[in-house]
Amino acid sequence: xxxxxxxxxxxxxxxxxxxxxxxxxxxxxxxxxxxxxxxxxxxxxxxxxxxxxxxxxxxxxxxxxxxxxxxxxxxxxxxxxxxxxxxxxxxxxxxxxxxxxxxxxxxxxxxxxxxxxxxxxxxxxxxxxxxxxxxxxxxxxxxxxxxxxxxxxxxxxxxxxxxxxxxxxxxxxxxxxxxxxxxxxxxxxxxxxxxxxxxxxxxxxxxxxxxxxxxxxxxxxxxxxxxxxxxxxxxxxxxxxxxxxxxxxxxxxxxxxxxxxxxxxxxxxxxxxxxxxxxxxxxx
Amino acid sequence: xxxxxxxxxxxxxxxxxxxxxxxxxxxxxxxxxxxxxxxxxxxxxxxxxxxxxxxxxxxxxxxxxxxxxxxxxxxxxxxxxxxxxxxxxxxxxxxxxxxxxxxxxxxxxxxxxxxxxxxxxxxxxxxxxxxxxxxxxxxxxxxxxxxxxxxxxxxxxxxxxxxxxxxxxxxxxxxxxxxxxxxxxxxxxxxxxxxxxxxxxxxxxxxxxxxxxxxxxxxxxxxxxxxxxxxxxxxxxxxxxxxxxxxxx
Numbered sequence: 438x439x440x441x442x443x444x445x446x447x448x449x450x451x452x453x454x455x456x457x458x459x460x461x462x463x464x465x466x467x468x469x470x471x472x473x474x475x476x477x478x479x480x481x482x483x484x485x486x487x488x489x490x491x492x493x494x495x496x497x498x499x500x501x502x503x504x505x506x507x508x509x510x511x512x513x514x515x516x517x518x519x520x521x522x523x524x525x526x527x528x529x530x531x532x533x534x535x536x537x538x539x540x541x542x543x544x545x546x547x548x549x550x551x552x553x554x555x556x557x558x559x560x561x562x563x564x565x566x567x568x569x570x571x572x573x574x575x576x577x578x579x580x581x582x583x584x585x586x587x588x589x590x591x592x593x594x595x596x597x598x599x600x601x602x603x604x605x606x607x608x609x610x611x612x613x614x615x616x617x618x619x620x621x622x623x624x625x626x627x628x629x630x631x632x633x634x635x636x637x638x639x640x641x642x643x644x645x646x647x648x649x650x651x652x653x654x655x656x657x658x659x660x661x662x663x664x665x666x667x668x669x670x671x672x673x674x675x676x677x678x679x680x681x682x683x684x685x686x687x688x689x690x691x692x693x694x695x696x697x698x699x700x701x702x703x704x705x706x707x708x709x710x711x712x713x714x715x716x717x718x719x720x721x
Numbered sequence: 722x723x724x725x726x727x728x729x730x731x732x733x734x735x736x737x738x739x740x741x742x743x744x745x746x747x748x749x750x751x752x753x754x755x756x757x758x759x760x761x762x763x764x765x766x767x768x769x770x771x772x773x774x775x776x777x778x779x780x781x782x783x784x785x786x787x788x789x790x791x792x793x794x795x796x797x798x799x800x801x802x803x804x805x806x807x808x809x810x811x812x813x814x815x816x817x818x819x820x821x822x823x824x825x826x827x828x829x830x831x832x833x834x835x836x837x838x839x840x841x842x843x844x845x846x847x848x849x850x851x852x853x854x855x856x857x858x859x860x861x862x863x864x865x866x867x868x869x870x871x872x873x874x875x876x877x878x879x880x881x882x883x884x885x886x887x888x889x890x891x892x893x894x895x896x897x898x899x900x901x902x903x904x905x906x907x908x909x910x911x912x913x914x915x916x917x918x919x920x921x922x923x924x925x926x927x928x929x930x931x932x933x934x935x936x937x938x939x940x941x942x943x944x945x946x947x948x949x950x951x952x953x954x955x956x957x958x959x960x961x962x963x964x965x966x967x968x969x970x
Contacts, residue, residue: 500793500970518966520753536729546728550799690959 441633449627450476450597451497456506458496459558466492470506472518474647475537476596477625481639483630483711484649490632491531493649494599497630510597521619524551527590528599533582535574540585551593559592562618571593580606587615591622600631605637616642636707646707648714655715660705667720668697683713684686722800722808724951734812737778749832757847761857767932768825768858770875775821778879780893780901786968787890802966806886810958811897822855829853848963850951873950876957883961886968946947 447598451474459465466489474480484490495501496508498524508515513522534542540563548554563570566584574582583606590598604612620642623629631639646663648656672678673690683694692709714721724740727734732811749767785795797804821831830853836846851857884896922929932942 495793495970497792498797500796500966502969513877518802520799520801523797526797528793528797530790530793532790534788534794540728542728546725547798550722550725674774 450474450511452507452509453632454507455507456491456496456503458501458503460492465652467503470654471653472654472657473628473648474628474630474645476628477632478645479619479623479629479639479643480647481636481638481643481647481707482630482647482649483529483634483707484632485715488649489652490649491601494528494601494630494632497597498526499601526599527551527593527595529586529590529603531600531602531605535582535585535588537573537575539573540568540570544570544589548592549649551595553592553594557590558594558622559588562588562591562622565587565614565618565645574661580608580611581716583607584611584615591618594627596627598627600629600633601705602633602635603631604633604635611640622655636711640705648711650715654709656720663705663710664702665666666697667710668695668700668703669693669709670695670703679714683709683718684711686713722796723811725798726808726812738820738824741774742828743823744774744829745825746832749829750835751848753832753836753850757839757844758846760851761861764851765851765858767806767829770811770916771825775818776810776878776881777893778817778821780885781815782809782882782885782893783965785893786886789970792889792968796968796970798852806962806965810882814875817902818878826853826855827919869947869950876950876954877953879957879961882962884958886961886964923931 440457452473453470456467456470457465458467458470469510470493482490482493485624492501496503497515499510502516504674510522511525513519515522515526515645520677535674538546543557544556546560548556566581566588568577568581568588577585580717583603587600587603590600604615607615614707619629631643633639644660646655646656646658646660667682670678671687671690674691675681675684675691675693678684678693678695681693684691692706694706694709694713745767749759752763754769756763783795785791798805800808833850833852836850838845838847859865859870862870880900881893881896885892886901888895898946911930912923912926915923915930919929919931930942932940934940935944943955
């Protein structure tokens with residue numbers, strides 16, 4: 438099927454049906470995973486250590502081959518690693534490396550591989566991140582290299598951006614800048630998939646939360662719907678809240694998850710929601 | 722992808738070539754200077770050593786596959802597997818081998834030209850140092866056909882090239898160990914079959930190879946070696962390609 442045909446047809450950006458995957462000589466990590474995701478959102482992929490987040494991202498990027506089931510991204514099977522697929526997907530891994538060349542040289546060599554690369558966008562983000570194009574990438578600090586990688590990822594204008602722990606190694610101002618740049622540079626045609634444990638770093642920018650637990654998608658909800666259905670409150674004692682769904686002790690009282698009534702919507706406490714799901718609180 | 726590789730690795734490639742020029746020139750020059758005599762037999766020793774060095778460069782192809790992080794970057798770079806494979810093949814084999822051979826030829830002539838005649842000890846480089854030529858090397862071979870010999874060398878390089886895709890960490894030592902294991906297994910199987918088929922003529926590892934004429938200028942061993950050299954490179958190159966295609970991180 439040609440690239441044009443694939444583009445014109447309306448595919449869900451990520452389409453996973455009954456996927457199974459296991460590493461060699463290990464138990465199945467995904468036994469019957471199904472998951473769909475349209476473009477036009479920034480999705481937070483959450484889960485405990487070992488839940489399979491990074492593996493899922495690698496499967497989506499085409500770095501791993503599923504044993505059975507269907508996995509298509511933009512109509513492509515990722516593991517075929519078709520050049521048109523690869524030029525429309527960019528992954529920012531948790532650990533990364535660069536060749537010992539300057540930013541300029543790297544851009545000259547690598548940017549042409551991405552047909553939609555935005556050179557002006559790259560310049561703008563580099564300026565915002567205060568990165569000097571003449572510097573050797575490997576002489577930058579870890580945080581600066583991460584910022585360069587994020588800048589490059591955003592400038593590729595790939596329809597699928599996969600960010601694995603993007604805020605690890607960034608200082609506080611850079612985290613805030615990262616959020617600002619990400620929100621301002623993402624278009625409706627793109628899907629940003631962010632896997633992180635630093636939920637506070639992304640809680641204001643994501644518009645969908647997907648949670649993985651033991652190889653299963655246990656939660657998949659839009660942020661708007663979460664706000665409409667549940668309230669996240671703090672109280673000195675539990676008696677103040679009728680029928681809390683889940684609560685946790687915190688300095689000064691409790692953080693409480695409860696059904697939303699007619700009261701105003703509250704900010705989402707992703708950490709509390711995550712813990713509620715992990716502890717199998719009844720959210721139905 | 723080709724442009725990408727050249728831009729990223731240009732310094733590495735240039736330093737490798739420069740290192741090769743300096744090393745082989747110095748080796749040949751000092752050898753000529755100290756021994757005062759270099760003939761085609763001596764050149765054959767140098768060229769074998771030099772071809773081993775060329776093998777090292779080929780056996781370290783796909784440097785991006787030596788660790789997980791680099792492998793991810795490499796596999797996710799926009800380009801087909803065939804393109805990525807061909808880039809390494811063209812750079813490390815198609816371009817590098819002729820350049821390397823040219824470097825040897827130039828170095829050999831340059832080293833000879835650099836020597837100063839010394840009448841006191843009767844040393845005249847024009848007389849005691851043979852002019853190097855690749856053609857004269859083939860006269861030393863038992864089977865004098867050039868094509869199968871070249872394909873045989875190419876097969877060894879194709880084996881090293883495939884090994885660099887197959888093994889993730891320390892590909893060159895592992896490929897050499899694998900080569901040792903394969904050669905050992907072949908020798909052992911020869912010994913075993915020799916014991917089974919020619920028990921009277923075989924004694925321990927002293928085996929009997931039954932060589933017989935097939936045509937007036939071809940014997941069975943020659944035919945076997947020709948088949949081996951003509952087909953194995955193709956197998957190794959295809960094997961390497963499919964291994965790269967199925968690479969996971």
